[in-house]
Each structure stands twice: as C-alpha cells, then as structure tokens.
Amino acid sequence: MAFDRREFLKVSAGVAGATTLGTLAGCATSSAPAVAGANPKVVIVGAGFGGSTCARYLKMWDPKIEVTVIEPNDKFTSCPFSNTVLAGINNMEDITFGYDHVKKVVNNWVQDTVTGIDTAGRTVKTAGGKTFGYDRLVLAGGIELLFDKVQGYNAEAQQIIKHAWKAGPDQTGVLRKQLEAMPDGGTFVMSVPMAPYRCPPGPYERACTVASYFKKAKPKSKIIVLDGNPDIASKKGLFLAAWKKHFGFGTADSMIDYRPNNMPRSVDPKKMMVGTEFDDVKGDVINVVPPMRAAAICAMAGVRNDSSGTWCPIDFRTFESLTVKNVHILGDSTLTNFPKSGSVANNTAKMAASAIVEIFNGREPDAAPVVTNTCYSATGMGTAFHVATVFRYQAAKKADDGKVTPASMVAQKGGGVSKEESELEFAYMDAWAKNVWADTLGLPENFNYTVKG
Amino acid sequence: MKKTLALTLLVAGTLGAVASAQAVDARARFMAANCAYCHGPDGKSRGAIPSLAGLEKGYFVEQMKAFRDGKREATVMQKHAMGYTDAEYEAMGAWFAAIK
Numbered sequence: 001m002a003f004d005r006r007e008f009l010k011v012s013a014g015v016a017g018a019t020t021l022g023t024l025a026g027c028a029t030s031s032a033p034a035v036a037g038a039n040p041k042v043v044i045v046g047a048g049f050g051g052s053t054c055a056r057y058l059k060m061w062d063p064k065i066e067v068t069v070i071e072p073n074d075k076f077t078s079c080p081f082s083n084t085v086l087a088g089i090n091n092m093e094d095i096t097f098g099y100d101h102v103k104k105v106v107n108n109w110v111q112d113t114v115t116g117i118d119t120a121g122r123t124v125k126t127a128g129g130k131t132f133g134y135d136r137l138v139l140a141g142g143i144e145l146l147f148d149k150v151q152g153y154n155a156e157a158q159q160i161i162k163h164a165w166k167a168g169p170d171q172t173g174v175l176r177k178q179l180e181a182m183p184d185g186g187t188f189v190m191s192v193p194m195a196p197y198r199c200p201p202g203p204y205e206r207a208c209t210v211a212s213y214f215k216k217a218k219p220k221s222k223i224i225v226l227d228g229n230p231d232i233a234s235k236k237g238l239f240l241a242a243w244k245k246h247f248g249f250g251t252a253d254s255m256i257d258y259r260p261n262n263m264p265r266s267v268d269p270k271k272m273m274v275g276t277e278f279d280d281v282k283g284d285v286i287n288v289v290p291p292m293r294a295a296a297i298c299a300m301a302g303v304r305n306d307s308s309g310t311w312c313p314i315d316f317r318t319f320e321s322l323t324v325k326n327v328h329i330l331g332d333s334t335l336t337n338f339p340k341s342g343s344v345a346n347n348t349a350k351m352a353a354s355a356i357v358e359i360f361n362g363r364e365p366d367a368a369p370v371v372t373n374t375c376y377s378a379t380g381m382g383t384a385f386h387v388a389t390v391f392r393y394q395a396a397k398k399a400d401d402g403k404v405t406p407a408s409m410v411a412q413k414g415g416g417v418s419k420e421e422s423e424l425e426f427a428y429m430d431a432w433a434k435n436v437w438a439d440t441l442g443l444p445e446n447f448n449y450t451v452k453g
Numbered sequence: 454m455k456k457t458l459a460l461t462l463l464v465a466g467t468l469g470a471v472a473s474a475q476a477v478d479a480r481a482r483f484m485a486a487n488c489a490y491c492h493g494p495d496g497k498s499r500g501a502i503p504s505l506a507g508l509e510k511g512y513f514v515e516q517m518k519a520f521r522d523g524k525r526e527a528t529v530m531q532k533h534a535m536g537y538t539d540a541e542y543e544a545m546g547a548w549f550a551a552i553k
Contacts, residue, residue, distance in 0.1 A: 057486065342490075343490050346489075346490045347486075347490060350483060350487070354482070354483040357479075358479060363479070366480050369483065370484060370536065370541065372533060388529040389536075390535070390536020390537065391536075412535060412536035414521075414534075414535025415532050415535075425528055427500070428491075428500075428529075430500055431498060431499065431500025431501040432502065435489065435491055435492060435498055435502065436489075436490040438493060438494055438499050439489040439493070439494045442494075445499065447499070453500075
C-alpha cells in the first residue's frame, strides 16, 4: 500500500475534524480547558534541537494543532560542530541558521522571553507583556548554567571567561578570538562539569579540536583539562587514543594535561586563575563550564522537581511531567538515562509530538516506544568516532514482595562506540550535522550549507 | 474553518476505515522519524549517509538483517539494527518504501 504524505495529512485532518464534531457547539461559548477544542493549542518554549523539531512534527502530523513557539533568540546556533569553530575549521556563520522554515509552518512565532507559567490556568506570560493559553505546554529550554556555584564567576568575570557551552557569537565566537590572540607557548585552561551535563563527549572533543589548532598555529602551547569527574566521562578509549596519536598524550611533550577530580571551585579573571580543591591553575585563556540544571522555565512550571531540584522527571512514553499535567519537557532538561545530546533532543521531540497528536485525537500513545541516540565527536584531525544506542521502553514492574521497579528506557544490547577514529566517520559526522539541522529547522533539500566537514 | 467543516462532514461517514489506517501508522511513523537525524527528514539525506526514501521494503529489511548479523560491514548500523525486531524492520521498510 503506497501513500504519500499529502494523502496522509488529508486523512489525519479528517479525523481531527470528526473528533471535534461534539465540541463545535461548545466552541461558540467557552470551551472547557480539560477538552482540547477544534484546534488544540500547544505552546512550545525554546526552539533548539528539541523545541524546533517538536513544532515541525506537530504541524506535519496533525496540522489542526495550533502551535505557538516562544524563543528569545533570532537565530539558531548549533552546539554540535561549535568545537570546530574553536579550531578555526568553521566560522560562526557556518553553524548559524535562520528560523524561516519553522516560522513558515507554525501558527505563531514569538521572539520573546517567558517570565511566568501558570499550570493551573494553563497560561504562559512573556517579558513583552503577552499571555498565551495552552492545552499542552512543551518546555524545551535546555540548561541553566549555575555561575554562582563557582566563586568569582560574576557578570564581570563572565566578560573575560567564557563557557561556550551554549554556542553563540558572545561565547563560541569570543573564545575563538581569545584562542587566536593567545601567544604561542600559552596555556589554555578548560573544564569539564560533573556528570550529568549537556553533551558528555563535548569537553574532550574540545580538547582535541583546540589541540589541532595549536598543533598547526602555536605548537608550544598547552591545554590543561580540569575535569570534575573521576575519569573521562565519555568515549574514554577513543579520546585517549586520539590524544596519544595526534597530541603526544602520555609523553613529556603532551599538549594535553588531563587532570581528573579537579572541579573548578573559583575563578579570578584579574589573575587569570582557576581554583580547584588542590591547586590554583593559571591560564592565558580560561574556559570554565559551570555546573548546570534544567532551564529556568522548568522551575516556573514546577517541573524541575527531581530529588535535588535539578532535572525534570518525565513519563518516557509522552515526555509529560510525572507531576504536572499537560506539561511536556524535552531534551537536556529531562531526568533520563539518555545522554544530553542534540540527537536525543531531536528524537525525543518527535516522540513527544507523536504522543501529543495521539492524545489530542483520543488515542493511546505508543505503549512501548523505541528511541535512539547517535553522537559523533571530531578529533580536529579530519577524523571522528561515535557512540550509538537504541533504547526501548520498559513498563514499571511490581515484584511478588511488592517492590516496584520504575518504568525505564533500557539500552539495548549491541550499542556502544566506534572501534577506532576514521575519516569515513568524519564524513558521516558532517552528514549527521546537515541532516539533523535539516530535520530540526525544516531546511529544504537544496539548502546551501557552508560548513566544512 | 469552512474547509474543516467540509472535511468533517466528508469523513464522518468513513470514520471506521480512517481509524484502522491510523492504527497501523503512528508507531512506524515515529520509528522511521528516528532515522532522520542521520538519514535526513523523510529519509532524504543531505550528505554522505545514504538516503532511505523510496528503498524497496524487501531490500531495507534484508540490509537491516545483514547489519544485525554482521554480514554487511558498518560503523553505526549494527548497533542500531540490534535494537529493533524483525517486525519493526518490516514496519520501517514499508514506511520508507512509501515515500516518494
């Protein structure tokens, strides 16, 4: 049986119409909030890999849904590939995209910042003074960085010390300029936050790509990696192999000086110093990524409510908050065993979109969803490697003794990392980036990418 | 609004047929969408990773089995293939075969 998407959309619009028959009369007066109206409203806060993907797929899978996206930035800047900007392989423009193709398909695009969420009244307020009602709210705000957990990392220090963990001209762009201005023989001090954090392999990839730049442009320079974790937190064997192969790791001439159990506790931008429990480490360029938690909008909605108030517990089938009805959380903000990656944000956004469409149409969401992660890291030397995992939903179980095992997403057998770095995998990493950007932002097939893979 | 009403009336009589068509689709549709971040939206790749759109279902299923069993060399695909069932290969294969 062949059907194309246009046919499919017709069918789904028809069903949507049918289910609204009963509520059409009610529409003329005021619709009860518990029942989604003729055009159920979804408000999505944040248009990164999660929010933007969710918006597009909601409209694709059920065009009758009225989708509003609220996003403070006027452009999308990709965190994946931003480490290649630090290496000078790409420029900021190559990883920056407009929202034109998402704006075209949603009902309302609002460039604004959310200042309040009322989950009882189902409204969202913005700094611009607007209020938006919703049937379902999707929070895709990523992470909030906790500068006050690092002594001295105040607004003034943030002018000099960049985290570059939310890519943008003021972060990635400035850090690149600092690295370019650093004299040969200088020291770059960078940090790795305590897991779980956004993009587990990202810091180790950053050490690679910056080292690749130093190797070419300022070979006497050093990189000190201050890792809060007891060991390399992701793709350990592959990063160690790459550091050895390309940057002399393990020898007296190693460009990379890796220090586990060294969480930055303080920064001093005047002395250009990072303090750990053991040391004061001096650098010519300092890049400290502070601890993080789910985005502030999650706290506004009361869903940042795991035991430490850090992440958002969700139902894995729908990504709805376990405690607050009609609020779904995507991507890095969630409490899951998924890596906090762009791939996961993109895929789980579709999972949530699929569930929301099913719910609005009076059907049960997939009872046992399957979802995947694939994440590439670049060495900066023309090669890359990956980790890939398939996760399957497993319902909560009650044993004979009454002990309950909560529902989980089980990593399937066979998942894992590359055997070794390769040029082929860098070509795949390049294709992954172009495809995930296209899928997230609705970029057309003839889109002219400028990124160099 | 007029359009919605017209569609509503049109479909009201054939709701049963529509509902059964729907029931088959949502899961395959999401599983296929899972592939998009590497293989492109609708399986139409923008880079070195192969497209999936329009592949014959039988070919798709055979390749997934070959990846799973290590008979076709791969970087990531054995890891993905091992996570799905044969029935899921079929469902995804049917989905991609139907994309023009």
